[in-house]
Amino acid sequence: MRAEFLPFHRHDISQAEIDSVVETLKSPWITSGPKVREFEQNFAEYVGAKHALAVTSCTAALHLALEALGIKEGDEVLVPTMTFTATAEAVMYLRAKPVLVDVRRDTLNIDLKDAEKKINVRTKAIMPVHVAGLPADLEGVHHLARLNGLKVIEDAAHAFPTKYRAKFIGSVSDATCFSFYATKTMTTGEGGMLTTNSDAVAERVRMMRQHGLNRDVWKRRDDVDSWYYEVLESGFKYNMPDINAALGVAQLKRAEEFRAKRENISRFYREAFSDIECLSLPSDVEPDGLHSWHLFTLKLDPQKAGMSRSQLTRSLKERNIGTSVHWIPLHLHPFYQRHFGVKPEDFDGGTWLSERIFSLPIYPGMTETDIKDVVGAVRQILT
Numbered sequence: 001m002r003a004e005f006l007p008f009h010r011h012d013i014s015q016a017e018i019d020s021v022v023e024t025l026k027s028p029w030i031t032s033g034p035k036v037r038e039f040e041q042n043f044a045e046y047v048g049a050k051h052a053l054a055v056t057s058c059t060a061a062l063h064l065a066l067e068a069l070g071i072k073e074g075d076e077v078l079v080p081t082m083t084f085t086a087t088a089e090a091v092m093y094l095r096a097k098p099v100l101v102d103v104r105r106d107t108l109n110i111d112l113k114d115a116e117k118k119i120n121v122r123t124k125a126i127m128p129v130h131v132a133g134l135p136a137d138l139e140g141v142h143h144l145a146r147l148n149g150l151k152v153i154e155d156a157a158h159a160f161p162t163k164y165r166a167k168f169i170g171s172v173s174d175a176t177c178f179s180f181y182a183t184k185t186m187t188t189g190e191g192g193m194l195t196t197n198s199d200a201v202a203e204r205v206r207m208m209r210q211h212g213l214n215r216d217v218w219k220r221r222d223d224v225d226s227w228y229y230e231v232l233e234s235g236f237k238y239n240m241p242d243i244n245a246a247l248g249v250a251q252l253k254r255a256e257e258f259r260a261k262r263e264n265i266s267r268f269y270r271e272a273f274s275d276i277e278c279l280s281l282p283s284d285v286e287p288d289g290l291h292s293w294h295l296f297t298l299k300l301d302p303q304k305a306g307m308s309r310s311q312l313t314r315s316l317k318e319r320n321i322g323t324s325v326h327w328i329p330l331h332l333h334p335f336y337q338r339h340f341g342v343k344p345e346d347f348d349g350g351t352w353l354s355e356r357i358f359s360l361p362i363y364p365g366m367t368e369t370d371i372k373d374v375v376g377a378v379r380q381i382l383t
């Protein structure tokens with residue numbers, strides 16, 4: 001057994017990132033400025049989007065995206081139940097209603113048959129989540145959206161870098177929202193990015209992320225002073241500081257290195273667990289896709305294993321292996337049950353998954369010994 005506990009996640013920050021942040025700290029500008037612009041340009045180029053706007057979190061990006069796309073009180077927005085509460089919470093910031101949609105047992109992603117059933121005249125948008133970094137069926141999502149006049153806002157908190165049909169996530173929908181929270185595939189400590197190909201959405205988000213101020217008055221008038229601005233709307237305070245962007249610029253350069261390392265770990269796990277009958281391996285991408293491998297999520301069959309998922313994660317902890325569960329689906333949380341009257345039996349896939357899924361450590365800093373220790377512990381418990 002391992003002597004030291006292997007955490008579920010550890011960030012990977014090299015000297016290059018530290019130097020980049022220190023350089024900004026010593027510069028005359030620490031809040032949103034040149035580093036944010038550089039980070040935005042590099043990110044937009046990476047995913048192939050016309051615009052990228054850096055903000056303080058993915059939650060902020062989701063809020064701004066919904067606002068810019070006109071979601072308002074009384075509207076309904078389709079949200080998969082297998083997600084973090086932030087996806088649905090952002091809808092409620094605008095006094096709109098998140099309508100929970102079931103998910104598929106195989107991919108953990110949104111079940112479009114259930115989504116279709118939940119569309120009515122109030123439905124204005126759909127928010128696919130690419131769980132673990134496996135792209136949702138975007139062709140199906142866009143088809144449903146076109147037929148019903150819905151906006152598509154992707155929650156891509158797990159999906160950088162991820163490709164669907166040879167295109168990066170972030171390049172195709174009305175808006176796509178990424179997270180740079182400490183545990184995600186790359187980090188700025190806290191932070192998020194919104195990408196869009198729409199000039200109108202980008203302009204609205206740029207204004208609303210900073211108090212609804214318009215600093216571009218000089219574009220209309222040539223007699224303005226440098227201190228002049230106009231408040232055009234009641235906005236928010238969501239702008240990313242340059243300190244965080246400096247970390248982002250340096251992490252972005254390592255994004256593919258990180259992804260390739262996680263993919264290697266996923267291959268090793270796949271091979272190592274292929275003969276364990278009570279475990280199902282995660283779905284893989286189509287040949288022209290790219291999986292970010294943010295998470296490696298297995299499904300335990302409690303009957304075949306003769307133990308519950310909790311018994312398994314506790315046994316792994318006793319063997320000094322950290323695990324996590326992504327997630328307890330939203331329809332099982334007290335808030336969503338109380339406010340929306342959702343019940344376990346209404347979500348066949350989500351409820352089925354909620355007793356089975358668990359995630360193993362998968363991050364670039366894992367050594368070969370770490371990876372083998374995880375495999376050894378899982379095999380010892382389940383075989």
Ligand SMILES: *Cc1c(COP(=O)(O)O)cnc(C)c1O
Pocket residue numbers: 056057058059060083084086087129155157158178179180181191192
């Ligand atoms: C982490 C996460 C978020 C929230 O990201 P923040 O940057 O912390 O706001 C939203 N959605 C999903 C699916 C996430 O995993």
